[in-house]
Amino acid sequence: MDSSKDTSARYNVLTTSSGSLNKTQEEAPSSDCTEHSLWAYRKAIAYCFSTAFTGFIFGWDVGTIGGLTNLESFKQSFGYLNSDNVWTIDSLVSGLIISVFNIGCAFGGLTLSKAADRWGRKMCLYLSLAIYSVGVVVQWSSVFSGAWYQFMVGRIITGIAVGASSVVAPMFISESSPTVIRGSMVALYQLMITCGILMGNIADYSVKKYMAGNIQWLTPVWLCHVWSVLVMLGLFLMPESPVYYVSKARYNDASRSLSLLNSKPVDSDFVHSEVEKIVENQSHIISAQRDSLWYDVFVGKSNLKRLFIGVAVMIFQQFSGANYFFYYGTSLFASVGLSNSYITAMILGGVNFASTFFGIYTVEKLGRKSTLLTGSIGMFLCMITYTALGSFALKDSNGEETKSIGFLMIVFTCVYIFFFATTWGPGAFVVVSELYNVRTRAIAIAIATSCNWFSNFMISFSTPMITGEIGYKLGFVFSGCLAVSAIFVWNLVPETKGLRIEQVDLLFEDEDDSSKL
Numbered sequence: 001m002d003s004s005k006d007t008s009a010r011y012n013v014l015t016t017s018s019g020s021l022n023k024t025q026e027e028a029p030s031s032d033c034t035e036h037s038l039w040a041y042r043k044a045i046a047y048c049f050s051t052a053f054t055g056f057i058f059g060w061d062v063g064t065i066g067g068l069t070n071l072e073s074f075k076q077s078f079g080y081l082n083s084d085n086v087w088t089i090d091s092l093v094s095g096l097i098i099s100v101f102n103i104g105c106a107f108g109g110l111t112l113s114k115a116a117d118r119w120g121r122k123m124c125l126y127l128s129l130a131i132y133s134v135g136v137v138v139q140w141s142s143v144f145s146g147a148w149y150q151f152m153v154g155r156i157i158t159g160i161a162v163g164a165s166s167v168v169a170p171m172f173i174s175e176s177s178p179t180v181i182r183g184s185m186v187a188l189y190q191l192m193i194t195c196g197i198l199m200g201n202i203a204d205y206s207v208k209k210y211m212a213g214n215i216q217w218l219t220p221v222w223l224c225h226v227w228s229v230l231v232m233l234g235l236f237l238m239p240e241s242p243v244y245y246v247s248k249a250r251y252n253d254a255s256r257s258l259s260l261l262n263s264k265p266v267d268s269d270f271v272h273s274e275v276e277k278i279v280e281n282q283s284h285i286i287s288a289q290r291d292s293l294w295y296d297v298f299v300g301k302s303n304l305k306r307l308f309i310g311v312a313v314m315i316f317q318q319f320s321g322a323n324y325f326f327y328y329g330t331s332l333f334a335s336v337g338l339s340n341s342y343i344t345a346m347i348l349g350g351v352n353f354a355s356t357f358f359g360i361y362t363v364e365k366l367g368r369k370s371t372l373l374t375g376s377i378g379m380f381l382c383m384i385t386y387t388a389l390g391s392f393a394l395k396d397s398n399g400e401e402t403k404s405i406g407f408l409m410i411v412f413t414c415v416y417i418f419f420f421a422t423t424w425g426p427g428a429f430v431v432v433s434e435l436y437n438v439r440t441r442a443i444a445i446a447i448a449t450s451c452n453w454f455s456n457f458m459i460s461f462s463t464p465m466i467t468g469e470i471g472y473k474l475g476f477v478f479s480g481c482l483a484v485s486a487i488f489v490w491n492l493v494p495e496t497k498g499l500r501i502e503q504v505d506l507l508f509e510d511e512d513d514s515s516k517l
Contacts, residue, residue, distance in 0.1 A: 041178050044261045048173045048185040050234020054125065054165040055192035056199075057132070057227050061162065062323075063200020063349060064220045065098050065155075067330040067342055071208060073216040078148035089148075091464040097152050098327055099461035104159020105166065106453035110446055112164035121172040121241045125165055129228045132161035136224040143214050158224075163453065175243040178262050187360045190426055194356045197326060198349035204330070205342040246278045254278065285438055297440040297447070302508040306440075309492055310432045310448035313372070316485040317428040318455035320379055321478030322420045325413060326352075327460050328467070333410065344410055351414045355421035362422050367497040368431045369489060375423025376486035380479055382416035387475025394472070428452075434496040437505055 038045065068074055072087060078097075079089040089097075108128070116124040135157030142150040170189050177185040203223065207216045239261060245254035258274050259266040297303050325332070329348055333341040363371050386409050394405045436444045466474050494507045 038181070040263065041181055043263050044176065044178050044181070045185070047234075047238040047261065048177055048188060050231065050238060051125070051169050051173050051176075052185070052188040052192045053227070053231050053234060054162075054169040055189040056196035057224070057231070058162050058166060059193040059196020059198075060200045060203075060220075060224065060227060061101060061158070061196075062193075062326050063197035063345075064204055065101070066327045067201065067204030067208070067345060068217055068220060069094050069097060070330045070334070071204075071217050073212065073214055077143060077146060077214060077217065078151065091468050093148055095461040095464045097148065097155065099457045099459075100152055101155045101159040101162075102453045102457035102460060104156040104161075105163030106450050106457070108160035108163030108165075109167045109453065110163075110450055112160060113167035115164075116168045116171065116244075117247070120244050121168055121175070122235055122238065124168050125172070125235055126232065128161040128164040128168070129232055131164075132158050133225060133228050135159075135161060136221060136228075140218055140221045143218060167449070172241055175241040176238070176257075176261055183364075184360070187426070190429075191353075191356050191360075194349075194353040194421065198346070198353045201342070201346040201349035205340075205346055208342055242275070243278055243282070246275065246282055251275060251279075297436075297444045302505075303440055303444075306435045306508055307444050307447065310435050310444060311451045312488060313428050313431055313493065314448045314452035315455045316376075316481065316488065317424050318452060318459055319478065319481040320376075320420060320424055320485070321383055321459075321475065321481075322417070322425070323456060323459055324463055324474070324478065325417065328463055329413075331464075332467075333406070347410070348413060348417055351417045352421050355418045356425070359422040359426045363427050363430050364497070367495050368427060368434070369493050369495040371423045371427045372431065372489045372493060373486060375419050375427065376482050376489060378419035378423070379416050380482035380486065382412045382419065383475050383482060384479040386412045386416065387472055387479060390472030390475065431493065431496065434499070434504060437501055 069089060075087040075089050078093070079087050082088045112128060112131075113124065115127060119127075135154045138154030138157060139151050140154075142148075142154065170186055173185050173189060174182060200220070203220045207219050211219065239257040240253070242254040242257040242261070245251070245257060254275050255266050255271050258264070258271045259268075262270065262274075264270050297307055325348060329345045330341050333344040366374065389405055389409050389412070394401055394409070396402050432445060432448050463474065494504075496504055496507075499507075
């Protein structure tokens with residue numbers, strides 16, 4: 001008996017012998033699945049929210065680090081006095097401090113997340129939160145050494161933890177959510193990221209205005225401990241993934257987990273039906289992945305084409321220039337003559353957060369291809385206008401910044417953020433999640449996501465040095481990438497909305513069969 005049949009057989013023997021499957025699967029969902037009100041799923045929503053809060057931790061880093069490195073107290077701790085007797089941080093050091101977080105994320109996403117299959121989703125998240133706390137301690141304790149490289153090492157460690165949780169948390173939420181609210185619950189993770197960015201922007205503004213000395217930059221770092229404790233408390237109450245339990249043949253535990261998540265009796269028809277569905281799905285996955293090898297993703301024109309599209313979509317998402325604003329918005333808008341650029345960062349964070357609600361709708365309504373194409377065109381127009389204003393119109397004949405032009409640049413940046421948050425922000429990950437067959441899906445998504453992290457690293461590392469040389473003209477590079485992304489999406493990205501895995505496979509038949517996208 002093969003492993004896929006064995007999984008199903010073991011469950012059938014177990015449930016039949018205990019008398020727990022006396023009713024047919026057709027009878028099971030008749031009455032239990034009719035309750036679709038949010039109140040009926042209040043426990044599942046609360047559980048998923050606690051897990052989605054790991055996204056807040058990710059967003060908090062993005063929202064705080066740019067403003068943090070621009071604080072006078074931070075510069076005094078890790079910088080030097082320049083020839084003008086002003087505290088500053090070298091652009092190379094600044095780029096490293098901000099960008100190495102992404103290297104840690106890539107490593108954690110590729111390696112540490114594998115623990116979720118061995119030890120469970122909860123244990124993997126506990127482990128990542130413990131590592132995260134260690135990294136935070138390394139960061140704030142650097143106040144005693146005054147060594148910027150110690151702070152940088154701490155950010156690598158926290159990046160490893162965030163990278164792992166960014167893979168495991170959405171998977172945990174997807175596996176634990178009742179079917180009727182699953183899409184919204186998974187989208188909650190992205191929403192919490194944008195919420196974290198906004199709250200991080202607000203924190204930077206607050207410490208700059210109301211605090212002084214080392215406590216100014218230490219406060220946002222210390223608060224990281226609070227967020228990790230909150231997630232740990234939520235995880236303590238949340239049941240383990242029923243999918244994980246089924247993969248370990250712990251069917252009674254899977255039933256108890258589904259009972260808690262759906263507020264149904266453990267011996268109800270609904271719970272038995274759901275366990276059966278998970279067992280059947282796991283059997284299908286085991287059968288599809290049997291004898292599969294990691295390099296299968298590179299074998300055959302169909303697999304290579306899918307991998308190329310997925311990697312390109314992830315790279316284009318980063319080279320759209322969004323993190324150019326999220327990481328360096330504070331310093332960018334300080335150079336346009338604004339008295340407090342931290343307020344501008346809060347505005348951008350607010351636009352990003354509010355737009356995410358609309359983004360959840362657009363990906364489903366417009367479809368994947370149309371969403372990305374609309375985003376590329378909209379962001380291109382905003383970015384090239386922003387860049388032209390900053391490069392050729394910002395300074396008057398006396399070399400002074402014109403505040404009206406600076407205001408226009410902020411307006412176009414807000415519109416740009418709206419386009420990103422409603423299109424490429426969520427859309428890129430949706431496209432990549434739907435491109436691959438079961439046999440190559442895990443490794444293909446891992447490769448594409450790693451390319452996303454490394455692209456993020458390249459941009460966040462090089463931005464301060466490049467802007468130091470060419471200023472706002474860096475925006476022309478992002479504009480060019482956006483133009484190319486529009487052409488790429490139009491010609492190569494298929495529409496996968498509403499398609500089953502086997503239907504997506506038909507779109508990517510080998511050119512030997514004369515198939516076209």
